[in-house]
Amino acid sequence: MAKILVVDDEAHIRELIRLYLVDEGFEVIEKANGEDALAYAENQSVDLAIIDIMMPKLDGWDLCKELRELDEMPILMVTSKGEAQDKIKGFKLGTDDYLVKPFDPVELVLRVKALLKRYRIDASSLIKLGSIMLDRRTYQVIYKDGNQVTIPMKEFELLYKLGSYTNQLFTRDHLIEQIWGMDYEGDERTVDVHIKRLRERFAEFESDFKIVTIRGLGYRLEVYRD
Amino acid sequence: MAKILVVDDEAHIRELIRLYLVDEGFEVIEKANGEDALAYAENQSVDLAIIDIMMPKLDGWDLCKELRELDEMPILMVTSKGEAQDKIKGFKLGTDDYLVKPFDPVELVLRVKALLKRYRIDASSLIKLGSIMLDRRTYQVIYKDGNQVTIPMKEFELLYKLGSYTNQLFTRDHLIEQIWGMDYEGDERTVDVHIKRLRERFAEFESDFKIVTIRGLGYRLEVYRD
DNA sequence: CAACTCTTTAAAGAATCTGTAAAAAAGAAT
DNA sequence: ATTCTTTTTTACAGATTCTTTAAAGAGTTG
Known part of the structure; x- marks a missing residue:
């Protein structure tokens, strides 16, 4: 399921959420x-953030801005009554939705779900690739017999990313931006090396899924069975 | 590519956009x-809507609300100066972004792209040639059974170009300019070789489509069924 | 700190794609 | 029927892109 970051200085509000x-x-x-x-x-x-505006140290707006630079995640702001001016500010910063305290927790849940849907975020952190599964929470591969194995992080992320959108082309650029971060300076060939290792590691599952090279463009993961 | 609905009562603004x-x-x-x-x-x-607020009949806000009910599409509002109040209202209705007139068209384009990305929309340009399809995004051929195959880039581009305007004549000149670039120095016969390769590759689909030679002029793609 | 694993780099080796040139075939024109 | 023009086919060499390997660098752990 989706991982949600709740940021608020009031413990009881966090608890409620x-x-x-x-x-x-x-x-x-x-x-x-x-x-x-x-x-x-x-x-x-993090899949989605719920942020209170009034906070010590780094306030809600600044956090929002920083998070936006990290990743394209949906952000739900929580404002206290009488901060109307802030709404406009948040709008500009690219907040996706907001709630005014005191809010109905049921409405909060509804909005969270709507945002996840709008961002096309698939809530489950479990991906199935033929007879194996990937668990994003633990970075583990789960085999049919229930065996769970940890594989190197980068390999996992790469496979997980490709597996999240099967059959879809990913350019090396895109993969690097998504997995290594947009400030990554290194060589594009790094991706190739990790792909090679994944292919090697999962060679015995060739009939379940395969990473296909699309020459001149990138890679794509094909799944052959459920 | 994505289809964008532009709604504004001022024709010249629409034209600009x-x-x-x-x-x-x-x-x-x-x-x-x-x-x-x-x-x-x-x-x-429609993949995305750009809506002016002030409009006769159904105004921007109401349209926004109606569209939201139709489909989860990103909406970019365009407001005239001094409608600050409206910003809040739009925010509540779930607008995704807004621009204040007069705006920089370049910024409009940037925002449109950002929204499409945020919504994970990348309307693929698919072309159908009888029982096969060409996906420009991945440079792949998709067969009726769902199989996706990569073919050499130049061949793909050639077929895609011909397929974009079926039955229309393309001179070698034209094709070279469009696919190789106007600064291409090479021989015109190169086109012939790629045509030959395409014909060979898709020989089994002769009853779906065929590349026809127009002697002295160029080539043309005929499609025989949907 | 030494042993270990993971990650990245660099470069050689493979595989594939592309353009050229020339021969063969096909189509017009005389 | 012969000649001329244009297209098709073939084969190959050069260019490009991917894979593999090996080793160095970074980070962890005992």
Whole structure:
């Protein structure tokens, strides 16, 4: 399920949000201030962020801006009453939706779901590639017999990305931007090497799925069975 | 490419927007009022809408609301100066972005692209030639059974070009200019060789489509069935 | 710190694609 | 029927792109 970052300095508000979201099967990460939230998002992927505007250290708007630079994720702002002016500001910064405190938690859940849908984010963190599965939460490969194995991070991310959109072409550019980050300076051939290792590692599953080279363009993952 | 609905009662604004968008390869549908726009969107699929707020009949906000109910499409609002209040209203209705007139067309294009990316929309340009299809995004041939195959780039481009305007004559000159670039120095016969390769590759689909030689002039692609 | 794994780089080796040139075939024209 | 023009076919060499390998660098762990 989707991982949601909840940033608010009031613990009871976070608790309230968490309760409702967890109930819907979402994974919730709580942070009390923008700084902690940013530090987390820099290392871990987050599918959606719910951010309170008024916060110590890094405030909601700045966090929003920073997150936007990290990744194209949907952001839901929470404002206190009487901050109308802030709405416009948020609008400009590219917030996707907002709620005014006090809000109905049910509406929060609805909006979260709508945003995930709008961003075409597939909530499940489990991907099935023929007889194996990839679990994004643990970065593990799960075999049919239930065996779980950890594989190198980059390899996992690459396979996971390709597997998230089977049959779709990914250019090396695109993969590097998505996995290594847009500021990556290195060689494009790095992708090739990881692809090679994945092919090697999963050679025995050739009849389940295969990474296909599209000459001059990139790679594509084909799945042959469920 | 993505199809964009432009709704504005001022013809010259529509014209301006159209010029820039078409230049980027988008397909543009112009409508002068909300009613016409809605009627269109109800029957034809649209990837993104650019809507002016002030319009006769059905105004921008109402159109926005109606479109939202039709389909989850990104909407870019265009406001005239001094309608600050409207921004908040639009925000609530779930507009995705906005621009204030007069705007820089280049920025419009940037925002359109950002929205399409955010919504994960990349309207692929598919061409159908009898029982096979060509996907420009991936440079691949898609067979009826769903099999996707990569063919050499130049061959693909040639077939794609011919297939984009079936039955229309293309001189070698024209093809070279379009595919190889106007600065291409090489021999015209190169086209012939690629045509030969295409004919060979798709020999089994002769009853679907065929590349016909027009002696002394060039080539033409005929399609025999849908 | 030494051993380990993971990641990246660099470069050689493979595979594939592309353009050329020339021979063969086909189509017009005389 | 012969000649001329244009297209098709063939084969190959050069160019481009991908794969593989090996080794260095970075980061971790005992």
